[in-house]
Amino acid sequence: MHFAHFLVDVWHWLTAGAQWHGDDGVPHLLANHVRISISSLLVAMLIAVPIGAWLGHRGVGGVVAINIANVGRAIPIYALLVLAVQIFGITSPTGFGWTGSFVAFVPLVLLGIPPMLTNSYIGVRDVGDELVDAARGMGLSEGEILRRVEIPVALPFIMAGIRTAMVGIIATATLASFTGVDTLATPIYIGLGTNDHVAVFGGAVLVALLAVAVDLVLAGVQRSIVSPGLGTGRAGRRRAMEPVPQAA
Amino acid sequence: MPAHAVLGNALGNNANSWVWWAWIPAHQHEIYAYLNEHLLLTVLAVGYGLVIALPLAVIAARRRAVAAVVVPVVNAVYTIPSVALLGLLLPITGTGREPAVIALTLYTLAILVRNMLEGLRGVPADVLDAADGMGYTRRRRLLRVELPLALPAIVAGIRLATVSTIGLVTVTFIVDQGGLGRFIQDGYQRDFHTPLVVGIVLSVALAVVADLLLVRVERAVTPWRRRAR
Numbered sequence: 001m002h003f004a005h006f007l008v009d010v011w012h013w014l015t016a017g018a019q020w021h022g023d024d025g026v027p028h029l030l031a032n033h034v035r036i037s038i039s040s041l042l043v044a045m046l047i048a049v050p051i052g053a054w055l056g057h058r059g060v061g062g063v064v065a066i067n068i069a070n071v072g073r074a075i076p077i078y079a080l081l082v083l084a085v086q087i088f089g090i091t092s093p094t095g096f097g098w099t100g101s102f103v104a105f106v107p108l109v110l111l112g113i114p115p116m117l118t119n120s121y122i123g124v125r126d127v128g129d130e131l132v133d134a135a136r137g138m139g140l141s142e143g144e145i146l147r148r149v150e151i152p153v154a155l156p157f158i159m160a161g162i163r164t165a166m167v168g169i170i171a172t173a174t175l176a177s178f179t180g181v182d183t184l185a186t187p188i189y190i191g192l193g194t195n196d197h198v199a200v201f202g203g204a205v206l207v208a209l210l211a212v213a214v215d216l217v218l219a220g221v222q223r224s225i226v227s228p229g230l231g232t233g234r235a236g237r238r239r240a241m242e243p244v245p246q247a248a
Numbered sequence: 249m250p251a252h253a254v255l256g257n258a259l260g261n262n263a264n265s266w267v268w269w270a271w272i273p274a275h276q277h278e279i280y281a282y283l284n285e286h287l288l289l290t291v292l293a294v295g296y297g298l299v300i301a302l303p304l305a306v307i308a309a310r311r312r313a314v315a316a317v318v319v320p321v322v323n324a325v326y327t328i329p330s331v332a333l334l335g336l337l338l339p340i341t342g343t344g345r346e347p348a349v350i351a352l353t354l355y356t357l358a359i360l361v362r363n364m365l366e367g368l369r370g371v372p373a374d375v376l377d378a379a380d381g382m383g384y385t386r387r388r389r390l391l392r393v394e395l396p397l398a399l400p401a402i403v404a405g406i407r408l409a410t411v412s413t414i415g416l417v418t419v420t421f422i423v424d425q426g427g428l429g430r431f432i433q434d435g436y437q438r439d440f441h442t443p444l445v446v447g448i449v450l451s452v453a454l455a456v457v458a459d460l461l462l463v464r465v466e467r468a469v470t471p472w473r474r475r476a477r
Contacts, residue, residue, distance in 0.1 A: 006339060073411050074455035076418035078429065079448040082436040086444065171329035175419065178331070179436065188335045192422065197339040204335030208328045215327045 006198070013202040024186070026206065033183040033210065036100035036108065036173045041166055043105075044112030048165075049158060052120025056154070057146045065121035072114035077172050080107040081179045090180055104176040104183075111172060112165040119161025123154030156230060159222040166218055170211050184210055268442045275443075278431075283450060286427025289417045290458075292349045294410050297356030304357075305364030306390065318361060326358035330419045338423060348420035355416060356409040363405025367398030400470045407462040414455040418447070428454075 013019065020026055055061040084103045091102075099105035127150045135149045151158070177185040184207050191199030272279070304322075308315035325333075330351060337347035371394050379389045395402075418429030426433065428447045435444025467473070 003340070070411070070459075073408075074415055074452050074459070076415050076429065076432065076448060076451045078418050078421075079432045079444065079451070082432055082444055083448070085436070086439065086441060167327050171327075171331075174329040174331045178422075185329070185331050185335075188331055191335075192338075200335045201339050204332040207332035208336065211327045211329055211332070212324060 006201070009198045010202045010205070013198045014205070023182075026184070029182055029184045029186055030206075030210070032100050032181075033170075033173055033185075035098075036104050036176070036181070036183065037166070037169050037214075039099045040105050040108035040173075041112055041162070041169055044109045044165060044169075045116055045162065047109070048113040048116035048161075049120045052117040052161075053124045053146060053151055053154070053158075056121040056124030057142070057150060059125060062121070062125070066118055069114040069118040072111060075111075077107070077111060077168075078175055078178070080110065081172070081176055083107075085179050101176065101181040103179065104173060104181045108169050108172055108176075112169050115164040115168070116158070116161040119157050119164070120154065123157030123161075124150045126157075127153045152227060153230065155226050156222070159218070159226065163215060163218045163222070167211065167215060170214055174207050174211075264441075266441045267445050271442045272446065279446070279450070282426075282428050282430050283454070285425065286414070286417050286429075286451070286454060289345075289348055289352060289420065289425060289427055290410060290413045293352030293356055293413050294406065296349065296353040297360050297409060298406070300353070301357050301360035301364055305361050305368060308361070308365055309368035309394075315365065319365070322358045322361050325354050330355070330416060331422060334420065334422050343424040345425060347423045348417075348425040352413055352416060352420070356413060359409040359412065360402075360405045363401050363408070364398065367401025367405075368394055370401065371397045400466065400473075403462065403466045403469055407459060407466065410458050410462060411455045414451060414458060418451060427451075 018025075022028065052065060055065050081104065084107050088103050088106070093102055096102040096105070124146070131149055131153065132145060135145045140148065173181075173183050174185040177183045177189045185203055187199045187203030188207070191197065191203060304318050308318045333351045333354065334347055337350055341347045341350070375393060375397065376389065379393045384392065417425075417427045418432055420426045421429040421433040428451045431443040431447030431450075435441060435447065
């Protein structure tokens with residue numbers, strides 16, 4: 001069968017020695033993809049979670065905090081990547097080597113912020129008043145209430161936002177291979193240019209595996225850091241309302 | 249740069265400025281054609297998505313075992329980056345409308361199934377009991393009671409799916425489609441700002457207009473909410 005032959009070719013492509021060495025090899029591309037994704041996720045998280053949580057604690061800025069995710073969804077992500085190339089040029093400025101690629105880093109941080117900001121806001125805002133009152137009665141300061149009561153209780157929601165952001169960031173980093181950044185999708189980009197469907201399909205398999213694997217890892221992290229007592233309580237039930245991630 | 253060139257860039261009367269205004273009327277045919285393609289891909293994807301998601305959600309709402317399979321599967325598909333999904337389809341379908349519509353439809357499913365399921369599960373049990381007590385058959389109960397009550401959640405899902413599909417269409421330039429994404433790719437390849445900016449602005453405008461129209465639909469199908477305001 002035609003497609004079976006094709007899959008055999010893909011298998012040979014995936015297992016060829018050349019695929020696993022050098023600057024075009026899978027380990028190098030995977031490492032760069034992961035580096036770009038993690039550095040932008042962490043920076044976006046440092047910006048979005050404290051702001052979202054604080055706004056949620058104070059109960060202000062809801063219109064912005066909730067709608068920012070919807071506004072982000074409407075922006076074509078590929079355009080943001082191209083725009084970054086045209087503004088910054090393709091090479092990283094000195095000191096930004098840790099980002100993997102500065103031109104991909106800037107748009108990735110921008111698109112990572114909205115889901116985490118929105119979820120941190122909603123998660124903290126909806127922590128039961130009785131919990132906050134009890135903490136205040138025990139003499140906790142506002143900062144302590146946020147850190148020791150509200151954020152732990154809102155953690156399922158915050159983690160859902162982090163996972164949503166990560167899915168979007170991994171996918172957009174994939175797209176960055178079309179603006180000259182080395183990622184796991186580089187074989188797809190090269191394969192499209194040379195009409196090599198085996199490389200396109202093989203690269204797509206690798207990227208899909210990475211995306212699903214990263215989401216599973218974060219799901220595991222979520223399970224291990226969220227207090228088990230929240231599973232059956234209010235916050236646990238709210239998990240059904242996770243916002244929809246942004247695809248890219 | 250001489251002063252008149254800086255001024256020229258700022259006013260947009262040459263090819264180096266962010267928007268070279270003269271370019272726009274000269275390319276109005278492409279603008280209409282790409283806008284048209286963008287709309288067509290969006291409508292096809294959301295349309296097919298609805299046709300597939302509705303029966304899935306109705307069955308999943310009745311049987312937990314089905315929901316336990318359907319929901320994780322549509323969510324897993326959603327985590328696959330579009331470049332990879334298109335790359336997986338390409339050897340099977342070749343380039344063109346087919347892989348673009350298939351990929352975009354698959355992405356709408358995660359949003360639509362989730363919202364429909366939420367809507368259907370949100371129908372209060374006593375309402376269902378009342379319908380049963382009145383002798384409604386299961387089919388009639390679904391059509392006359394459950395779906396109307398789930399409608400706000402379903403329309404909210406259509407809104408989300410439409411807006412995110414409009415953003416995603418631009419990526420399908422990979423399989424020789426793309427709608428307004430063709431302008432974005434052209435701007436990248438020629439290092440030329442104007443088509444890029446035109447592509448971004450029109451794509452965002454399309455998403456905003458579609459969202460506003462669907463908000464009106466949302467209001468029209470939930471007349472009981474207006475009283476609360």
